Amino acid sequence: MSSSAGSTLQVRLKDKNRLKEQRTSYKYSAMDIYDKYFNWSYNDMENSKLYDYVIVGAGSAGSVIAARLSKAGEKTLLLEAGGAVPPFLNIPVLTPLLQQSVFDWQHVTVPQKHACKGLINNQSKWPMGKILGGSGRLNYMAYVRGHIADYTNWCPDLEESVDKETSSLNVHCDNWYTDLSDAILNGAAELGQNVGNINRDLNIGFMKVELTSKDGERWSTDRLLHRDIEKLTVIANAHVNKVLLKEKKAVGVEFEKLGTQLKAFATKGVILCAGAVGTPKLLMLSGIGPRDHLKGLKIKVVQNLPVGQNLVDHILTGLDLVVLNTTLPLNILNVLNPLSAFNYFFHGKGPWTSAGIEVVGTLHSTKSNRKLDPPDIQLMVMPVGISQDGGIALRKIMGISDEVFRDYFSPLTHETAVSILPVLLHPKSSGEIRLQSSDPAAPPIIDPKYLSVQEDVEVLIDGIQFVKKLIRTRAMQKLGATLYTKHYPSCKEFSFDTSEYWECYVRHVTLTSYHPAGTCRIGSVVDEFFRVYSTENLYVVDASVLPVLPSGNINAVVVMCAEKAARLLINKKFLKQRSQCHMTDFMQYLFYASQVKN
Structure with a gap:
């Protein structure tokens, strides 16, 4: 870190015992050493730095949006909880061995009542990428667009970049x-x-x-993140703890790297791309979610929304x-x-x-x-x-x-x-994701209620x-x-x-296909422009927004959503900066709420 950056940096260390118990797995990992020499990080660790956009999660969606916005001239910060990408991760045949590794969040569901009875403790392991590229670095690389009827009612204009030089997915x-x-x-x-x-x-x-x-x-969307993109800053091994909200306007995020707590601010928007598990967790930690659940954890309620509900999976x-x-x-x-x-x-x-x-x-x-x-x-x-x-x-x-x-x-x-x-x-069965506590380091409670x-x-x-x-x-x-x-x-x-x-x-x-979705779905948590309802400058773009599962593997769909969101942001095609609940939104919300209840 440069001396000027050091003078700007305002360090606030957390309780050392808590760090030792809950952060050791990433604080002293070999990937941090790799990151120090081969990845972005240390030159840009200035506290309270100002950007146009702050994006949380460098997975399939986050990498696309970061690349598109920064190339369009927007000063963009991309934060990723995982580290750099070692070359051997490009070898496709190693895919299964990456699960349950340092590159994986290693999520696990609660014991299932109706399914997974042949698994240890009736629990399903849910691998998710904790690395630049996200789950696109751990998946089986299948490119499946699904059926046209999957998108008719909520997003008929999904498409990818067709320019081979800028294509987000090389098929x-x-x-x-x-x-x-x-x-x-x-x-x-x-x-x-x-x-x-x-x-x-x-x-x-x-x-x-x-x-x-x-x-x-293997080709994943983190390959779009080039060092020669002048407006892009990427910080790896950065654990985002919450979204900073001024009333109901997202103004930045609070994150932690190597025991140092930092803030980053955004003038135009905070975009959550942390996945079907990570995004609802972060929203709820920030006070956006089911009122009773947040109150029970003594989290100040900013907006009552069904975050974490309607969890579905193939x-x-x-x-x-x-x-x-x-x-x-x-x-x-x-x-x-x-x-x-x-x-x-x-x-x-x-x-x-x-x-x-x-x-x-x-x-x-x-x-x-x-x-x-x-x-x-x-x-x-x-x-x-x-x-x-x-x-x-x-x-x-x-x-x-x-x-x-x-x-x-x-x-x-x-x-x-x-x-x-x-x-x-x-699936007709759906579940939920809840917080275990108000501690950002605590893993979430995942209950898909399979079968x-x-x-x-x-x-x-x-x-x-x-x-x-x-x-x-x-x-x-x-x-x-x-x-x-x-x-x-x-x-x-x-x-x-x-x-x-x-x-x-x-x-x-009963096994997961690694396709969880729906926990911040369009029509109940975000609108058709990916804006979180009744907030300002806060967006969600990842598998959590899918109102229905597509008829196939979901990575292609997530990337297409990211491409659409980037086009909307770049072309300023938002009617209002604040996502208000209009009558049509209210009726749509009632419909989706009834579906979840049933």
């Missing part, structure tokens, strides 16, 4: 695939499903997955449910082969370029209206199973208990088990029934595909392959 179509991908597509065609590009040509059907990659490497089932009598090239031995490393580093080819997903497909369950509704089931096809590594890493990352792995998955260790995973696209509505179970069972049909097709039989018929240990009281058995199975083998 790569010519990926490395195993023979399983062609077998799945041919099998889907046998069953009368559409096969083509569901991102562009079709609204529903099956395709080889498109990945956000370039030359075999969940899946069907791990290692299909067994092949042939070997696929994406396996532990092939990944560890030095030739695979050579092909990756010198040619950008081979198994190291695989993120694990090869095919995505969408279809309707028997519960949906095929003519009016978007698809409610997605299939994600992965040529590996969690049994393949003998329980060393993958099952621990997902939180599968020792007992379940030993009794159910371990017999598949020497087989070629693959996962054709039914995903629940539009609390019976219809969600029935839709997932429909997905399993489709998988059974798929593996009986001629194309899949060429690979010797069969259903894994071992009884799930906790479901032995039910006859195998009955509806009762599959309900028991689904309630035990």
